[in-house]
Amino acid sequence: MAHEPKLKNEIIVVKANRFGKFIVYMSFVFTLTITLWLYIGTKNSFKRQEQKIEETTSDIDVQLRRRADTLMKLVDSTKSYMNYENKTLLEVTSLRTSGKIAPQDFAEYENKINTNLGKVNIALENYPNLRASEVVKELQKAIVDCEDNIAAARRFYNTEIRKFNAQIQTWPAIVAASNAKLETKMFFEATPEAREDIKVDLGF
Template sequence: MGAVWIPIVVIVVLLVVLGLYLWVTYNSIVTLKVRVDEAWSDITVQLKRRADLIPNIIASVKGYASHEKEVFEAVTKARAESISATTPVEASAAENHVQQALKSVFAVAEAYPQLQASQNFLQLQSELVDTEDKVQASRRFYNGGVREFNTKIQVFPNNIYARRLGFTRREFFEVADVAAIAEPPRVQF
């Protein structure tokens, strides 16, 4: 009679171990997913902050260089693209356009010593540099979370379980032209 119970106990133990594995794996995947969502939210907050600064910078520069219409239109278009981006791929493309547009604005600003001495412009520039630093930090945090999440759902045997529960790979927030954003736009006065 004792020999009959051994297979039953082994099966019950295996089922308990499997259940614990599935429970722990599911909870860790959900935790990573929430962390990635939180990191993406941080990025969008910083991008919104930057988008809110851009009209003030344009207004400051426009007062001195109103004839630079193309530059201001490019910045306005890039800002709108940045605000409407909802995915990492869209945000990455918008990021490239904003960086290029801001470089053009600061290049125009270099030609106007009075603007360069303006306390308002200097403060806006300082806030923009601070925001760019925060965007880069948020992007690194987000990409780290995406790396952990993607790894967790792609390793065997988690990949079988995660796929059935609907977890899919997340996109990294990558920038096509890394050199363009290697440093935030800065102007030396």
């Protein structure tokens, strides 16, 4: 018959030494601290990115308004010589909207500017002397400069949007983004009409 060792059948109170407890507790505190630090750091990173997006949004807003105002000056300086349709005058005037332009309205607003600029340029074709005047050429040049600035601002804006959208959908940042109820942002894409060249004859 095989030997069977006699088991010690008794209740034993399990005790860990102080050093062992210290290591476990410190590991827990360290892990929690690192997790909170990463979580808070991620949320602060979101805020910094949103601030950059807001700055680029303001740049686009400023340039769009500047282009609309310059178009209005072009119309004001030439309407005494040209018979603009009342509809065109009203549309150009309406571009001077109050309040900030929302990013989702950028493309539509730019398209309105281009549409009315095209009408003005077509009207100017019938007035070669007026088109060649220094005032008109300077205003047209300013409009082109604004478009270059808008294109540059659009690139910066879309770059920041791309970074933001990528970060909030990547683990583990997506956890903080979800808790903050963040959502992806729309890119500023030119409409087909805005992609068409608006011919501005600078007389050069």
